Amino acid sequence: MLALTVVVFRHPLAKLVWPDMRVQRLLDDAELAMRQGRLSNPDGSGARQRFEAAQALDADRSEARDGLSRLALAAVAQARAQLQANRLDQARQSLQLARELQVPQAEADAVAEQLRQRESAHAGLDELVRRAETARAAGQLQIALPLYQRVLALQPTHTAALEGREDALSELLQQARRAIADGELARGAGLVAQAREQDAGHVDLPEAQAQLARAADLRRSRADADLRRQKLQPALEGYRQVLHAVPGDPAAAQGIERVATAYAQRAAREAADFRFDAAQDSLASARDIAPRAAVVVEAEQALVRARQAQLRLVSPLPGRERQRRTQALLASMQEAEARGEWLTPPGESAYDKLRAAQAISPADPAVQRASRRLLPAVRACLEDELRANRIRRARACYDAWQALQPRDAGLAGARRQLASKWIAVGDERLGSGDVEFAALALREAQALDAAAPGLDAFAARVHSAHQGDR
Known part of the structure; x- marks a missing residue:
């Protein structure tokens, strides 16, 4: 009967006995692996894998x-031993295992700090x-600062590196201030930017930034003065220096546009005088x-028309034909005067007609009287047009005056008067919502006189209106 019972109930009995035997064997193998230091192994022979397999077979057993809890502490101990032996990669892996097995945070953090310090020393x-x-002692700050930065990236509290970087940045900012004082705005700005990138809270940084801002303002003012005196190349260089020091500076960018306008206007005047090379x-x-x-396109067209006009005048003329042509030009000049076309359109303006008559008959008394x-x-045209608030025509009269007598002492006052009129009319149109005309008025006023009274306030209002439109 006993034998028959074993045969019939062999499968249920095996299920009762075999799992316990398999779990116990896994636990024994896990303990042996832990004693041998084989804490984890992807092939399944490590202590971790054995304990986890036993747990999967019988979750009710606490062994x-x-x-696994003891294994986590063993991983921490193993990481410490590996640190002492300078086996840093293995120590990092053991620490990772301990964290995965949920070792107490304080234990893991302590080992992690030791590992970081040992890696820093190892580096x-x-x-x-x-x-x-x-490098700093030799004045090679561009070499010294990256080295300090590498040290601090590995060990942020490294005292010698912190102090050395502080001193190096102070020396760098001293170089920046000297460069700014010498007028080297771009170089000074670059050094200030480098110092700010390294340490935005450096004690010497605000003073250097303030010096740079003051220097940029002064250089911009000098460029404005050069532009008013028609020293266009120095003005252009000044505005560009400001833009290198303060990228995106709106006043400097507008100044460059005004220089381009002044060059184009000069080209048109020189073409009207038949000075084609200039x-x-x-x-x-x-x-x-x-x-x-x-304005550049218009100047190109004016140059073409002026060349054509000259070609029509260069052929030799008999005396009677010369007189007839001179009288016709003077009559055309009077007609252009009546229309207020003092300087434009090129080739047909009163000024151009007079210059053409002078080219044909410079000694003719009628030509001299007309001149x-x-x-x-x-x-008089300028005054009349200003009184009538016809500022575009007033500008044409001013340009004709400047072309006829470039060194006339009265031009400076007329220039400021015309700039003030542009500001007044532009401000009035801005009040009625015409932002586009106000921007045009601002550019015209700036090109005429960058120091005109009320110009800065008007520019601020136009800028604010543009921001509101966006």
Whole structure:
């Protein structure tokens, strides 16, 4: 009967006995692996894998859970031993295992700190600091600062590196201040930016930034003065220096546009005087700055028309034909005067007609009388147009005056008066919502007189209106 019972109930009995035997064997193998230091192994022979397999077979038994807890502490101990032996990669892996097995946080953090310090020492931080100090002593700050940065990236509290970087940045900012004082704005700005990137809270940084801002303002003011005196190349260089020091500076960018406008206007005047080489040079300068600006395109067209006008006048003329042509030009000049076309359109303006008549008959008394009469007429034109608030035509009269007598002492006052009129009319149109015309008025006023009273306040209002539109 006993034998028959064993045969019939062999499968249920095996299920009762075999799992316990298999779990116990896994637990024994896990303990042996832990004693041998085989804490984890992807092939399944490690203590971790054995304990986890036993736990999967019988979750109610506590031996596997307890074993995993002891295994976590063993991983921490193993990491410490590996640190002492300078086996840093293995120590990092053991620490990772301990964290995965949920070792107490304090235990893991303590080992992690030791590992970081040992890695820092292993990386040769002291040697890096020594090299940085040598470079700084030799004045090679561009070499010293990256070395200090490498040390601090590995060990943020490294005292020697912190102090060395502080001193190096102070020396760097001293170089920046000297460069700014010498007028080297771009270099000074670059050094200030480098110091700010390394340590935005450096004690010497605000003073250097303030010096840079003051220098940029002064350089911009000098460029404005050069532009008013028609010293266009120095003005352009000044505005560009400001932009290098303060990228995106709106006043400097507008100044460059005004220089392009001034070059184009100069090219048109020189073309009207048949000074084609000079006109071509001025036009090339304008084109280099703003090749697609409307004023540059207009100057190009004026140069073409002026060349055509000259071709019509260069052929030798008999005396009677010369007199007839001169009288016709003077009559055309009077008609252009009546229309207020003092300087434009090129080739057809009163000024151009007079210059053409002078080219044909420079000694003709009628031509000389017309020349003497035109300048007072142009001045009167400017006053009349200003009183009538026709500022575009007033600008044409002013340009004609400047073309006829470039060194006239009265031009400075007329220029400021015209700039003030642009500001007044532009402000009025801005109040009615015409932001586009106000922006045009601002550019015209700036080109005429960058120091005109009320210009800065008007520019601020136009800028605010543009921001509101966006």
